[in-house]
Amino acid sequence: MRPRPVLVEGDAALWRRDNDMSAMQKMKCQICGHVYDPSKKRTDVEPGIAFADLPDSWRCPVCGAEKKNFKEIV
Secondary structure, three states: OOOOOOOOOOOHHHHHHHHOHHHHOOEEEOOOOOEEOOOOOOOOOOOOOOHHHOOOOOEOOOOOOEHHHEEEOO
């Protein structure tokens, strides 16, 4: 078993991006239906960024809806 890496402040999002698949859920905009898929390349966000790690100011690239208007796709 590999030891868990020691994290310094600011590295938690990077560790989660690389190691925690549950943080990589697809999220769907309830306004326009756009799906945020962290594995896809986009112009506004690098691939591999979990939805939870997006800044609160992030908006839907299609309709401009706030982050709170997205729901997890199960």
